[in-house]
Amino acid sequence: MKLLGLLMLGAVAAFAAGDAVLIQNADIYPMNGAPLKGGSLLIQDGKIIDIGAKIVAPKGATVLDGKGLRVYPGWIDSATQLGLEEIESIRETIDTGEIGDFMPQLKALSSVNPDSEHFGVVRVNGITTAITLPEGSGGRGGGGAQLISGQAALMHTDGWTWEEMEINRSAAMVLNFPSAGGRGGRGGGGGMPADMQDMFPNAANAAGNAQRAVLDQIAKLNAFFDDARKYKTAKAANLPDFRRDLKFEAMLPVLEGKMPLAVTASRAAAIHDAIAWSEKQNVKIVILQPRDIAKAGPELKAKNIPIILGRVLALPENEDAEYDQGYTQPFEAYKAGVKFALGTFTNEFVRDLPYQAATAVAYGLPHDEALKALTINPAQIWGAGDLIGSLEKGKLADLMIVDGDPMDVRTQIRHLFIKGKEITLSNKQVRLYERYMSRQ
Amino acid sequence: MKKIILGTLLALAPLSADIIVIQNATVMTEGPQGIFKGSVVVKDGKIAEIGEKVMVPAGAIIIEAGGQYLIPGIIDCHSHIAGSGGINEGSVSVSAMVNIRDIINPDDIAIYRALAGGVTTANILHGSANSIGGQTLPLKMRWGKSAQELIFAGATPGIKFALGENPKRSGNPQGGRGAATAPVARYPATRMGVEDVIREAFNDAKGYKADWDAYDAKVAKGEHPIPPRVDLKLQALREVLENKRYVHVHCYRADEILMMIRAAEDNGFKVRTFQHVLEGYKVAKEIAAHGAGASTFSDWWAYKIEAIDAIPFNAALMTKKGVLVSLNSDDAELMRHLNTEAGKAMKYGGMNETEALAMVTINPAKQLGIDKTVGSIEVGKDADLVLYDGFPMSDFAKVQKVWIDGTQYFDRDKEIAAQATKEAEKKKLLDKEKAAQKQQPTRRPNQ
Numbered sequence: 001m002k003l004l005g006l007l008m009l010g011a012v013a014a015f016a017a018g019d020a021v022l023i024q025n026a027d028i029y030p031m032n033g034a035p036l037k038g039g040s041l042l043i044q045d046g047k048i049i050d051i052g053a054k055i056v057a058p059k060g061a062t063v064l065d066g067k068g069l070r071v072y073p074g075w076i077d078s079a080t081q082l083g084l085e086e087i088e089s090i091r092e093t094i095d096t097g098e099i100g101d102f103m104p105q106l107k108a109l110s111s112v113n114p115d116s117e118h119f120g121v122v123r124v125n126g127i128t129t130a131i132t133l134p135e136g137s138g139g140r141g142g143g144g145a146q147l148i149s150g151q152a153a154l155m156h157t158d159g160w161t162w163e164e165m166e167i168n169r170s171a172a173m174v175l176n177f178p179s180a181g182g183r184g185g186r187g188g189g190g191g192m193p194a195d196m197q198d199m200f201p202n203a204a205n206a207a208g209n210a211q212r213a214v215l216d217q218i219a220k221l222n223a224f225f226d227d228a229r230k231y232k233t234a235k236a237a238n239l240p241d242f243r244r245d246l247k248f249e250a251m252l253p254v255l256e257g258k259m260p261l262a263v264t265a266s267r268a269a270a271i272h273d274a275i276a277w278s279e280k281q282n283v284k285i286v287i288l289q290p291r292d293i294a295k296a297g298p299e300l301k302a303k304n305i306p307i308i309l310g311r312v313l314a315l316p317e318n319e320d321a322e323y324d325q326g327y328t329q330p331f332e333a334y335k336a337g338v339k340f341a342l343g344t345f346t347n348e349f350v351r352d353l354p355y356q357a358a359t360a361v362a363y364g365l366p367h368d369e370a371l372k373a374l375t376i377n378p379a380q381i382w383g384a385g386d387l388i389g390s391l392e393k394g395k396l397a398d399l400m401i402v403d404g405d406p407m408d409v410r411t412q413i414r415h416l417f418i419k420g421k422e423i424t425l426s427n428k429q430v431r432l433y434e435r436y437m438s439r440q
Numbered sequence: 441m442k443k444i445i446l447g448t449l450l451a452l453a454p455l456s457a458d459i460i461v462i463q464n465a466t467v468m469t470e471g472p473q474g475i476f477k478g479s480v481v482v483k484d485g486k487i488a489e490i491g492e493k494v495m496v497p498a499g500a501i502i503i504e505a506g507g508q509y510l511i512p513g514i515i516d517c518h519s520h521i522a523g524s525g526g527i528n529e530g531s532v533s534v535s536a537m538v539n540i541r542d543i544i545n546p547d548d549i550a551i552y553r554a555l556a557g558g559v560t561t562a563n564i565l566h567g568s569a570n571s572i573g574g575q576t577l578p579l580k581m582r583w584g585k586s587a588q589e590l591i592f593a594g595a596t597p598g599i600k601f602a603l604g605e606n607p608k609r610s611g612n613p614q615g616g617r618g619a620a621t622a623p624v625a626r627y628p629a630t631r632m633g634v635e636d637v638i639r640e641a642f643n644d645a646k647g648y649k650a651d652w653d654a655y656d657a658k659v660a661k662g663e664h665p666i667p668p669r670v671d672l673k674l675q676a677l678r679e680v681l682e683n684k685r686y687v688h689v690h691c692y693r694a695d696e697i698l699m700m701i702r703a704a705e706d707n708g709f710k711v712r713t714f715q716h717v718l719e720g721y722k723v724a725k726e727i728a729a730h731g732a733g734a735s736t737f738s739d740w741w742a743y744k745i746e747a748i749d750a751i752p753f754n755a756a757l758m759t760k761k762g763v764l765v766s767l768n769s770d771d772a773e774l775m776r777h778l779n780t781e782a783g784k785a786m787k788y789g790g791m792n793e794t795e796a797l798a799m800v801t802i803n804p805a806k807q808l809g810i811d812k813t814v815g816s817i818e819v820g821k822d823a824d825l826v827l828y829d830g831f832p833m834s835d836f837a838k839v840q841k842v843w844i845d846g847t848q849y850f851d852r853d854k855e856i857a858a859q860a861t862k863e864a865e866k867k868k869l870l871d872k873e874k875a876a877q878k879q880q881p882t883r884r885p886n887q
Binding site: 086087088089090117118121313314315316319320322323324327347348351352355356358359361362363405407408409410411412429430432433436437439 | 549552553556721722724725739740741742743744745747748749750751752753757760772773774776777780783784786787789829830833834835836837838855859866
């Protein structure tokens with residue numbers, strides 16, 4: 001009932017962008033420094049105009065009293081299929097996986113359905129920004145395993161159109177790095193550990209075959225990059241018979257180091273191979289869903305390569321792995337000094353992003369580092385550190401006003417702003433709740 | 441090979457002691473004593489005394505739990521762990537004759553992981569391939585014990601039913617559109633057919649019961665009639681009609697839930713629990729009137745079309761409308777943090793701490809008919825207890841210790857302390873095996 005009341009208030013008090021909003025007497029957690037207790041934050045024209053101990057309300061500004069409340073930047077989920085997938089089991093609602101080995105010209109953003117119910121569902125839990133990924137490994141859109149699946153978009157979770165939601169339509173190029181075995185998400189199983197393979201000659205033979213297949217794939221990948229470079233040279237030469245090629249055109253920002261490759265690599269060996277490959281190719285990479293952080297950490301740190309960890313609440317990879325293997329991955333990454341952010345990799349889990357981070361805290365990760373993994377770290381990793389991820393003057397006003405620790409399940413969000421616009425804290429699920437609560 | 445290594449590495453011997461006193465904990469009893477700061481005394485596997493101040497018996501093991509939280513062992517009303525070789529007998533629409541009891545695998549590592557997540561009891565069910573599935577039973581997570589020793593003694597057995605997408609798809613991937621053309625069609629292919637399969641089965645079961653009742657009556661009169669032929673399928677349904685076996689129904693949509701209520705009422709039995717029941721909130725009134733419990737997910741949705749109207753307020757709404765609600769996992773991963781699933785009932789729908797925690801403790805105990813012995817911290821009940829290092833429904837808390845029947849089956853400190861030894865032992869075994877392999881040259885088939 002209390003929640004309903006709040007929601008109605010939210011609906012009534014929804015402000016349009018452009019209007020000034022002054023939040024007063026709130027504890028402000030900016031992420032780029034110490035919290036400001038009982039401070040003020042001024043929003044205008046979609047941006048944070050000022051933060052300070054006391055700010056005088058401009059004429060016509062709406063004033064929100066934040067007494068007893070806290071302000072945090074909105075969460076960023078670094079790996080989702082938001083807008084590309086509505087219902088996991090129904091192919092017609094899924095646009096994540098295309099056909100073709102090399103598809104760098106595909107853009108996730110322009111297939112994002114802004115009216116997907118998922119946006120409303122994740123928004124009310126504070127997720128204001130997400131990476132949405134074309135999915136290449138055995139994509140459910142109908143395609144098979146790909147090498148390059150297309151361009152991941154960094155976008156807001158609110159907007160009338162995908163253009164309005166866009167932060168960067170070319171935030172990263174998704175590359176499924178060839179590897180033998182290994183996996184990302186949930187579920188038990190996994191292949192035979194490398195240290196056991198030489199005990200089983202047949203398995204070793206199979207592993208040998210798999211390894212040859214991996215080398216073939218890497219050779220194909222290298223050939224594609226060589227061709228892209230030749231294209232770049234040909235284009236620069238401006239010869240009369242030069243023909244524009246959309247695939248290679250899309251590769252230019254990658255070759256120029258302007259767009260990182262988001263590279264899936266799970267096991268330590270695959271991570272090592274991916275890093276070595278990226279150095280040879282002289283391209284920037286972000287590793288998606290790595291496991292084996294204890295092993296891979298030193299190299300990731302030495303090479304300054306950021307990672308996007310998958311779900312913290314995930315089963316251990318092998319039957320005899322420690323029961324808390326998934327829970328301790330973020331702490332392992334922190335201890336290794338690796339820059340990391342969190343991704344949920346499945347739309348269903350996006351709204352639980354802060355709770356996944358809280359689990360990492362229970363198993364060793366410092367509380368502040370967990371907050372950073374959902375805010376400023378991903379903003380910087382995805383090249384938007386000057387726009388989002390912290391509460392600073394001049395940044396977009398993506399923020400939430402909450403009544404407690406934002407990673408605690410008991411905490412409620414009282415107000416939510418995306419690009420300075422107050423977002424109604426309702427969605428399809430809240431509407432169904434209200435409707436059926438009223439059934440006599 | 442792998443199994444042998446695991447057995448050696450992971451079978452940390454459970455510690456039992458006659459008397460344990462857990463003191464200075466915040467005790468969330470889920471019983472008449474509510475929430476208090478104090479102690480719990482465990483004796484002979486049962487809870488012997490609880491209170492702010494207790495008499496510490498001589499020779500008791502003292503667990504100092506200042507700043508920590510003690511809750512009843514978590515009960516998962518819907519799990520598929522510890523079943524070996526698959527849990528779906530999909531070849532027939534009514535598989536009431538198969539029984540989980542026959543396929544319990546006590547070595548499933550998921551048992552230990554569930555234990556490490558505070559689960560002490562789980563209801564193990566078949567899959568959802570059949571309109572009427574197999575026989576189910578609750579297990580205690582007594583890791584290291586035999587299959588027989590995992591069984592929850594004295595619990596009323598159950599049977600799984602399934603409605604909606606899964607049973608209609610299992611027999612016919614074309615759904616309701618191509619039933620006649622599917623190469624091997626298995627009835628039913630629609631929700632209409634699912635209802636009919638259930639009604640036909642109970643029609644048969646009632647006839648079967650009548651035959652046996654007539655036989656029993658004659659025997660009681662001292663006659664010597666020829667007994668009816670035993671039918672293992674109908675026998676299980678006869679037990680349902682005689683209230684000796686609980687019906688747990690996998691369901692999603694409001695229409696099929698209501699259909700099941702009416703089909704049960706028409707045939708003279710009660711649904712014990714609706715499982716998943718994601719649209720239960722739409723027919724909460726009818727579920728409450730029927731007297732069924734509801735065991736749902738906290739916030740899973742959109743993974744299939746029948747999950748599209750799922751709302752995270754489902755558990756709270758049904759509770760407010762008078763339904764006995766539990767939260768279950770249906771998944772070996774989710775099973776490890778049902779405590780925080782309960783926490784979501786506080787966020788979505790404003791349940792208080794006691795109401796929320798009840799959804800993974802006393803409520804599932806009631807739904808499974810085992811609340812006389814488990815589900816709350818009360819004198820005389822089994823000492824199934826979980827100690828957390830913080831507020832137990834927050835993700836910031838982790839399980840420290842778990843007891844079942846007063847025996848400690850999980851201890852995080854010991855788990856961590858044993859890691860190095862386990863690694864060393866694993867390496868030693870692997871090295872030994874590798875050395876043995878080298879002595880035996882690999883045999884290759886003749887070219």
